[in-house]
Amino acid sequence: IIGWGRRPPWGGGLLRRAVSFTSSRCHGVGSGEGGARHADSGSAQGGYRDTVLLPHTEFPMKLSGQKLLDREVEIQQKCGFAELYSWQRERKSKKEFCLHDGPPYANGDPHVGHALNKILKDIRNRFEMLRGRQVHYIPGWDCHGLPIELKALGEVGTSGLSPLQIRQKAREFAEGAIARQKAAFQRWGVMADWDQCYYTYDGAYEAAQLKVFQEMFSKGIIYQDYKPVFWSPSSRTALAEAELEYNTEHVSRAIYATFPLVKPPPKIAAEKAGLEGVSVLVWTTQPWTIPANQAVCYMPNAQYSVVKRADNTQLLLVATERTASMAALLGTQLESVGTFTGSQLEGGICKHPTLPDKDVPLLPANHVTMDKGTGLVHTAPAHGMEDYSVASHFKLSVECMVDEDGKFTELAGPELQSLSVMAEGTDKVISMLKECGALVKEEQCVHSYPYDWRTKQPVVIRPSKQWFINTASLKDKAKEALQKVRVLPESARGSLLAMLDRRTYWCISRQRSWGVPIPVFYHRETGEPLINKHTVSHIANLFKEKGSDCWWELPIETLLKAGPVADYVRGEDVLDIWFDSGASWAAVLQGTSDPRADAYVEGKDQIGGWFQSSLFTSVAVRNKAPYKSLVVHGFAVSENGDKMSKSLGNVVDPDVVINGGQDPIMPAYGADVLRWWVAESNIFSEVQIGPTVLNLARDNIGKLRSILKFLLGNLQGFDPRVQAVDPKQMHYIDQYMLHLLREFSIKVTDAYSEFDAGRVIRTLQAFLTRDLSSFYFSIIKDRLYCEPEDSLGRRSCQTALEEILDGVTRAIAPILPHLAEEVYLHAPGHDRETLFKSGWIKSSSVWRRPGLEEAVEGACAIRDLFLSSIPGKHAAQYDLTIAIEPGLLFELMESLQEEPTSTSSQLAELMMAARVSLVSELPCDLPPDTLLNHGTFLINLEGGVIREDSAYSIAVVPTSAARCPRCRRYTVQSADCLCPRCKTVVSQAH
Template sequence: MDYKDTLLMPKTDFQMRGNLGVREVEFQQRWNDIDLYKKVLEKNKASIPFILHDGPPYANGDIHIGHALNKILKDFVLRYQTMKGRYVPYVPGWDTHGLPIETALTKKGVKRKEISLVEYRKLCREYALDQVEKQKGQFARLGILGEWENPYITLTNDYEANQIKIFAKMVDRGLIYKGLKPVYWSPSSESALAEAEIEYQDKQSISVYVAFPSIDAKDTLKDASFLIWTTTPWTLPANLAISVHPRFNYSVVEVKGNRYVVAETLVETLASTLNWDEYKVVDTIKGKDLEFMKYKHPLYGRISPIIVGEHVTDSDGTGLVHTAPGHGEDDYRIGKVYDLDVFCPVDDKGFMTEDAGPFAGQYYEVANEAIVVALEEKGVLLKQNKFTHSYPHDWRTRKPVIFRATPQWFASIDQLKQDLLNEVKKADWLPLWGELRISNMITGREDWCISRQRAWGVPIPVFYAENDEPIMTQEVLEHISNLFREFGSDIWYEKEAKDLLPKGFTHPGSPNNIFRKETDIMDVWFDSGTSHSVLHARNLPYPADLYLEGSDQYRGWFNSSLITGVAAYGQAPYKKVVSHGFVLDGQGKKMSKSLGNAVDPLVVMKQQGADLLRLWVATVDYQSDVRISKEMMNQISEGYRKIRNTLRFMLGNLDGFDPMTQYINYDFRSKLNKVMTLKYNTLVKQVLLAYEKYEFDKVYRLVVPFMTNDLSAFYLDYTKDILYIEKEHDAERKGVQSTLYDITLGVLKLLTPILPHTASEAYLLLPYKAKEDIYLENLPEISTKKEDDLMKAFKVFDHMRENVLKKLEQARELKVIGKSLAAQLDMVVTQEQRDAIDFLDMKIHQVLIVSKVNLSVGSKFEVLVSPAIGETCDRCWNIVDHVHENGLCDRCQQVIGSK
C-alpha cells in the first residue's frame, strides 16, 4: 500500500534553480517599489550613523570586474552596518573631469580646435553625464542600495563651488603658490601629471659616460675631467652643475694620459666597465674640497660649478651627478641652494627649444641620439650603452613622460607633513601595512602640483593683475565659489575677467583695471580629493567612518583626500581605511581585452546573477590581488547551489508551521535541538566578529560549512524521520521546526549582506516574517546561553558518530547493506560514551539513521555493522521486529490511526 500521501513532505515555492540573472531584476524592482532604502534609513534614523564615503569611479565606459569587487565589498559593509542597527546613508559618487573624457570625444570625431571652449566643455559634460547614468544602472544591478537619484558628481555646480571653498581655505593657510619646478610632464598629453597618474613600463634608453673638462684646475686636477653617467642624454643641454657628495673620497684616475675624477669606491667597477686595462690613481680628494671648482660644458662652452649634495650616491654611475635643475627633483632642490637657474630647453610637446642650440626643433627622444653623436664628435663620450629599464609613463596615453620645469600651481606639503603623518597614525588601516605605505609616501612627498593644462576640469580661480601679480583673496575666492554654485564653472570661460571679479574690485597692481584669468585647470585628484566636502554639504559626520578602495589609492585618493582634509579642517577625512588588491585572471595574469581573459561582470550578472559575483567576492582574500575565471565562477556556482538547496530544504520543512502559535521555546526543546541552537549561536558570534573585522571570506567559510555539515549532513538528515513521519503537531516535530525556524531566519540574516537577493527571496517564503523585507530586520543578537555539559556530551557522541559513519560506508562498499536504514549496529561503547548517549536523551538509531542499535559497555569503542533482521515498514522504511497487516510499524500505525 502507498502511504506517500500520509507523509509530511517538504513544500515550498523556493525553487531549486535560482534563475538569478532574470529574477534578481524582479527583486530589485520590488525593493524600489517599496522604497526599501528609504525604509531602512527611517528605521535607523535615531541610531549612530555609519558613513562609508564612496571613492568616485571615473565616468567612462562600462563597469569592469575591479569596479564590481570594490562596490560589492562596500555593500557588504553597508548592509552589515545597517542590519547592525546603524544609520547608514550611502551617497555614491563619480569623478567626471580630465583627459579620458577629452580623448573619448576625440575618438567620436569631435575636433577641439574647431569649436569654442565653452561648446567643447558642454560636450564633455554631456558625455560624462551619459556615462554616469550608464554606470549607475550597472552598479545598482549589483544589488546595491543608495542615493542613486542623488549621487555626488564632481562636475555639478554645488560640488565645484565647495571645491573652490576648500581651495580658498588652503590659500588662507598660505599653502597655495605658483612656482617654476620640474614636474612629471606628458608630451603626449601636453600636461603636467600627478604621481598617481604615472605607471611604470619597460623602456629602452641610452646610458652614457661623459667627461666634462675642468677649468683653471691645479696640481693633479689640471686638465682632468669630471666623469658623469646619465640615462637621459637629452637633458645634457640643461646641465648647469655637477654634484658630488661632501663626505665621499674622489679619486683622480690616470688612463692613457687622460685624467678622470670618479668616486673612490667605484674605480674598479668603472675600470671594468670602461675597459681601462691600465690605470693608476694619482690623487684622492674629499668631495667637499671639490666644491666651486669649475668645468666647461663640452657642447655649449658654458662654465659651471661643482656643487655638493647629500642626494649623491655611489651605488652606480660614477659618484658625480649631472645636475639640470629644470629636469629633476633632486637637481631642482640642490639648484635652489646654489641659486642655479631653472633651465628647461624643452617645450610642451617634448621638442627642444632654441635654447638647446643645434638640437632645436628635435623631439627629445630624437635629440637623445643626436646629442650622443655630438658628444662622440667632441671626444668626451667614454661609453654608450642601450638598456631596458622600468620608466614612468602617462597612464592614459601609455607614452613616456619627462621631468620638465614649467610654471605650475602647487600645494605646499612641507608645511602640513607632520600633521599629515599624525593623522595617518590616528586612523585604522587594513591591511596594517597600509599605514606604513602611506606614511612613507607622505614622508617622501614633494609639493603637490595641482595645475593641469587641459580644457575639461575645474578652473584654478586665480586672476592676474597688470603687473602679473596673482590675485586670490578670500573675497575673490568666495565670490567665484558663489558664481560656480549658481552658474557652474563654465562661467569662467563665458565671461571676461572683469565681469567675474566682485563688483567694484580694484587692485594696486592694475592701475587700468585690466585683469586676466588663469587658464590652467585643477588636477583631477584635487577634484576627487575634496569629495569629503559632500559630508558637510549633506549634513553627514566628518570624518567618515570608512574609506574603502583599491591599493593604488594610497598614492591617489587616500593621499589627496588626506592632504585636502587636513589642510581645510585640520583632520583626516577618514577614521578607517580598508584597501583591496587588483583582479587578475585564473592564472594570475593582468586582464585585457586583447588577451581575451577579461571577465565581464555584466555578462556574469546576466548569465549567473549578481549574487554569484557577490559570493565570489566573499570567497577571496581581497586584501591581496584576487583571481577570477569562468572555471572559478563555476565552482562558486556549485557553492551557491549547496546554500540554495539547504535553504530550500529548511523552508520546505517549515511548511504549515506557525511560529506565532506553535513555537516551542528553547528551554522546552529536546537535547539535540538545543545542541543545534547552541551551535548556531556560536556561528552568530563568529560571523558577526568576522563582519566587524571586514573578514568577509571568513563569513563564507563559517556559514557554508555550518549549512552543509552541521545542518544538511547531520541535523536535517536525521530529523527527516521526525519531520516526515510524526504527526503534524507532534511535540518533537514542533521542537525541530522551532529550531529550524530560528536557524533559517538567523542564517538568512547573516547571509543578507552577501546574498541580498537570495536572502530576500527566501525571507518572503518564511511562514512568518515581521518585516516587508529581510533588510529591515536586524542581525541576530549574540546569545549568552551556555550549556557546557550538553556540548561536552555532544562532542563525545559526535566523535563516535563519525566512526559509525565510516563503518556504515565500508559496509555499503562491501555490499553488506544498501541504505543505512537496512543496518543494525552492535556497538561496544566506553562508559563516557554511554553517559553521553544517555545525557543527550535521544533515539540513537534515529540519529544514526539505522534501524536497530544494540549497546554494551566495554573498555574501547567497537562497531559491528550487519543487516537488520525484521520487517520493513511501508511508511517509514525502518526495519522493525513486526509490522501490522497494513504494513505499518507500531509508530506509523499510531500516527495514521490518530489522524
C-alpha cells in the same frame, strides 16, 4: 539538567571536548540511513505513502538562463531594491555607518574592477543596515580630467574649439559613461539612492572644493612657484606623481661625457700641481639635458680618483669605487694618479662641453650615489627634482630651454631650436658632444621611466610656473593622523607611509579646459596673482549657483567685483583631478554625524592616489584624517593571474558574466554569482576571475539552494508565530542546533565587521555541510516525515529548522540579496514584506543552556564510536548498548533517555540505531557476534572547576526486529506490522 526534569549537582557550563573525541558532525557517517532515508526516497509502501509528511515547497531547486535573470530583476522590483536606501535613512537609528564612496572615473564602461569594489562596499553596507545602523553611502563619480577630454573630442581635437565648447563635449561624454556605470551598479544590487549621487562637475561640489582650496591657500600650504614638474608633451600639461605610470622597458641613449677641469679645486691644486688636462666624467640617461647643465655634483664623504687611460693619455676624475666598472666599460686599464676625498673637490670649476664660455662648478650633494655611473652627477636644475634642490641651495639658474611641446626653445641655440628633446634633439646633442670630443661612451640603457598614464607617452621634467601644495609641511601631521586609522590589511600601512615620504611636492595646476578653474586673476603687466578669501568665496558662490562654466561665461567685472578690474585677466589653469576627488570629504561628509567616514574602500592603486589626496586636504584643513579605517583591496586579474587587456583578449566583462556571452563557456550567471565571486575572493591579493571560479561560485550557490529548499520544504504549513515550541520544551538535539546557530551567527557577524566576506562563506559552508547536511538533517528526517504533524517532536524540529532557515538566510543576505529575498518570499511567518527591512540574525542567549552542549556532544562522541564500528552498514539495523559507570556522563545520557531501553528516545534518534540500551555495565551474556568498543569523554564544566574524564563501552549487535513498512525503521516483531508510532499516525489519518 536544569529545566529538563532533573538538576545536576553542577551549575552547567562550557564543554571542552577530549582529544580522543571527534564529532560525527565532521564526517557524516550514516547520514540518512534507516526509515527516514527510505521515506525521503518515496519508497514508503503503497497505502502508507500519503501518510508520510514529505517536504514540499514552490521554491525551485535550480534557476538558470533567462529564468534566472528574469527572477533577479523581478526580486529587485518586488522587494524594493531601489527604495531600500531611502527607507533606511528615514528610520530612527542610534548609530550611523558611513562608507564614503571613492569616485570611479567617468570615462568608460563598467568593468570587473568596478564590480569588485562596488559589491565589496555593498556587502558591508547591507550588513550594517541589517543590524540596525543608518548607512550613509552616497555614490560618486570623478568627472573631470584629460582622458575624458581626449575621448570626448576624439579625432576633432581642440583645434578651433573654445573652452566652453570643449567642456560641453566632455560633460556629455562623462554623462554617458556615468549612466552606463550607474545602470550596471544597480543591476549588481548595489544599495543606494541613485538619484542622489555626487559628481565632481556639480556646482555645489565645486564650491565645496574651492573652500578647501581657500583654506589651504590662507594657511600658506598652497602657493605658486616656478620649479620643475613632470610635464607631458603629449598632453601639454603638468602632471602629478599619481598621474604617472612607470615603463620598466623604456630605452634611453645613455652617455658618458667629459667636462674639462679648468680651475682645480684649491685643496687639490696645492697638493697635486701639474695635473693639468683632467676632465670630470659624468653619466646621464638624458643627454638632451646637457645644454641646461649648471653644475657637477659629488658626494662629500666618498673617495675620488684621477685615473689615466692605458689606451690614450686622457685623465679622468671618477669615484674611486666606480673605477673598476669604468675600466671594464671602456675596455682599457685605468691607472690611478691620485686619490682625494669628495670634500677636497670643493671650489673646482669645469668648462661646459658644448658652451665654451660657460663655467660649471663642482658642488657637494647628498643625492649622489655609487650604484651606477661615475659617482659625479651632471646637474640640470630645470630638468631634475634633486638638481633643483641643489640649485635652490647654491642659487643656480633654473632657466628652461624646453617648451610645452617638449621641444628646444631659442635659448638652447640655433642648432637645437625646435627639435624634440626626446628624439632628434637627443641625436643632435650627442652629435655636438662628439664634435667637441666630449663624448667618451654611448650605450643603450633599459630602465624605469615615467609615462603619462593617459597618453602612454614619456614625460619630461621641465620648470614652469604652477600652483603647488607644500606636502613637506603636511607629512608629519599626515603620519600622525594615519596612526589613528585602522588599515586593512595592516601590511598596506607601510606602503601608505612610503608614498607619503616620496611626495616631495604636489603640483595641482593643469593646463586644460575640462576641470575646476583655479580661482586666480593675474595682473596684465606684472603677471602677479590676485587671490584672497574674498575673491575665492565670491567665485565659490557663483560656482554653487551657476556651475564652473561661469568662469568663462561671465564678464570679469562679475567674477572680480572689487579693485581695478581692467588691470586683471582670469587664470586659465584648472585643478588637478586628484584635488577634485581629494576634497570629496568636504562636499559629501560634512552633513554626517561625524565628518570622518567609518571607512574608505578602494584598490591598492589609491594608496598614492585618492587615499593620499584625501588625507592631505583633510589634514591641511581639519588636522585629522577623513577616514577612521582604510580597506585596500587588490586588482581583478584573469584566471591565469594576468592583468586584463583587450590585446590579450582576457577581459572579463561583468555584463557578460551576468547575462551570458556568445562563447558557451560563459553562460548567464546572474548578479548573485558575481557577488559570490567578490565575497569568496581573498580581496587583499590579486582577485582572479574566469569560467572556473565563476562555475565554482554557481555550483556553491546551487548547493546552498538545495539546503534552503530542504528547509523550506519541511516548513510547509508551519507558522512559527503560533506553532513554535518554547526552547525549554524542545528536543535536546534541536536546542543544541540553536546553540550552534548562535555560535554561527556570532562568527558571521564578526567576519562581516572585519570586511572578511570570505570568512563568512567559509563559516557558512562549514555550518551547512558539517552541522546541517552531515549531522542534523540525517538525524531528524524520521521525526519530520513520520511523526504526527502536530506532535511536540515534529514541531520542536520545525521550530529549530525555521530559526536555522531564518539565520542562514540573513547570513547570506549581504552577499546574495536576490537569493535571500527569494527565500524570504517562500518562508513562513513573516510580518515584513522584505528581509532587508526585518533586521539581522536573531539569536537568543536562552539557546545556550547549562549542560546542553555536554549532553549532546557526549552523545556525539558515543555515536562516533558506534558508527565507526559498523563501517559501510546501516546504523538502523543494529541494537546499541551503552555502558557508563554512574557519574556525570551517565546522568547526561539519562537526560536523553530516561528508560533503560528504547527505540524512540532522543538518544536512539541521535544514534540512528534500531534500539538503544543505557546501562551502568555491559551484560555478561552478549551474543558471539557482538562488536565491542571502548572510549572516553572529557567533561569540562564551570571553566574547568568540574572536570571528569568518563569512560564508556558500547556493544553493537544486529537487530532481531523487522522493518516497519511505513517508517522503514527496525522496530516491529513482524514485517507486516506497523510500529506503535506509525499505527497511531495512520489510525488518526483515517
